[in-house]
Amino acid sequence: MTLKGKTMIVTGAAGGMGKATVALLLEEGANVAGCDLHTDSLDEFNGHPGFMAYQGNLLAEDTVRHIFKETFDRFGSIDGLANILGIAQSATPIEDCSLDDYRKIMDVNMTSIFLTCREAAHYMRKQQQGKIVNIGSVSTTRPRPGLQCYVASKGAVESFSKALALELAADQINVNVLHPGPADTTMLGQFSGEGANVDDTKKEVFEKSVPLGRLLKPEDIAQSVKFLLSEETNMVTGSVLHVDGGRNI
Numbered sequence: 001m002t003l004k005g006k007t008m009i010v011t012g013a014a015g016g017m018g019k020a021t022v023a024l025l026l027e028e029g030a031n032v033a034g035c036d037l038h039t040d041s042l043d044e045f046n047g048h049p050g051f052m053a054y055q056g057n058l059l060a061e062d063t064v065r066h067i068f069k070e071t072f073d074r075f076g077s078i079d080g081l082a083n084i085l086g087i088a089q090s091a092t093p094i095e096d097c098s099l100d101d102y103r104k105i106m107d108v109n110m111t112s113i114f115l116t117c118r119e120a121a122h123y124m125r126k127q128q129q130g131k132i133v134n135i136g137s138v139s140t141t142r143p144r145p146g147l148q149c150y151v152a153s154k155g156a157v158e159s160f161s162k163a164l165a166l167e168l169a170a171d172q173i174n175v176n177v178l179h180p181g182p183a184d185t186t187m188l189g190q191f192s193g194e195g196a197n198v199d200d201t202k203k204e205v206f207e208k209s210v211p212l213g214r215l216l217k218p219e220d221i222a223q224s225v226k227f228l229l230s231e232e233t234n235m236v237t238g239s240v241l242h243v244d245g246g247r248n249i
């Protein structure tokens with residue numbers, strides 16, 4: 001399985017799962033445009049001829065347009081898009097959720113996906129091929145109290161991806177969703193409620209919820225993103241891949 005010479009855009013590239021995905025795709029021979037609000041943690045890839053870092057907010061239409069154009073101009077195609085960006089919600093009773101918090105979570109987790117997928121479709125339709133992977137969350141099937149906005153945003157990602165899979169199928173563009181289980185990244189701690197002990201919550205709540213007995217590693221997610229971006233999945237579209245150690249059961 002190789003992605004040699006294919007060009008991939010990865011969002012949330014500086015985060016736990018994003019960075020592991022960038023590293024793996026580069027190792028597989030792909031060109032990678034890694035986009036994030038802050039790109040300092042991607043500095044180690046800067047010498048790589050197939051790597052470009054983009055620092056920007058993926059909620060800005062112009063930024064998204066610019067990223068896709070620059071990537072296409074430099075590498076000549078856009079073969080894959082892995083939407084890994086996202087923000088957590090600190091567990092909060094609904095009565096205490098502000099409208100601003102709700103809008104921010106929906107915007108980052110869903111509007112960014114609308115904007116990047118729209119731009120990807122523009123390039124991929126012309127190429128008559130392309131692969132899109134949008135990251136959701138196991139919480140869409142196994143919600144936890146206090147995460148109602150986050151769960152809603154990830155449910156929207158799943159529905160949107162299925163609708164888009166159908167819409168783009170005639171142009172040989174695959175759109176799939178990957179739902180991670182609890183993964184050992186900085187985000188996991190951010191799901192804890194106010195005043196909760198983050199390390200205890202990770203161990204006692206999240207780790208214990210995984211039948212296979214450990215938290216996911218960013219590399220576990222990266223391997224499955226790579227699979228969904230590869231030619232091994234040419235006939236897979238509109239699917240949901242659970243990479244969660246069995247948490248969804």
Ligand SMILES: NC(=O)c1ccc[n+]([C@@H]2O[C@H](COP(=O)([O-])OP(=O)(O)OC[C@H]3O[C@@H](n4cnc5c(N)ncnc54)[C@H](O)[C@@H]3O)[C@@H](O)[C@H]2O)c1
Nearest residue numbers: 012014015016017036037057058085086137182183185187
């Ligand atoms: N960590 C978990 O346990 C877990 C579980 C299920 C799903 N997920 C999902 O997996 C994905 C990756 O999670 P992670 O654990 O690697 O998180 P992370 O916080 O380490 O990484 C997320 C990245 O997204 C970036 N980002 C946020 N808003 C952005 C914006 N507007 N523009 C550009 N970049 C932006 C952040 O800067 C960050 O680098 C997310 O979509 C998350 O919701 C995570």
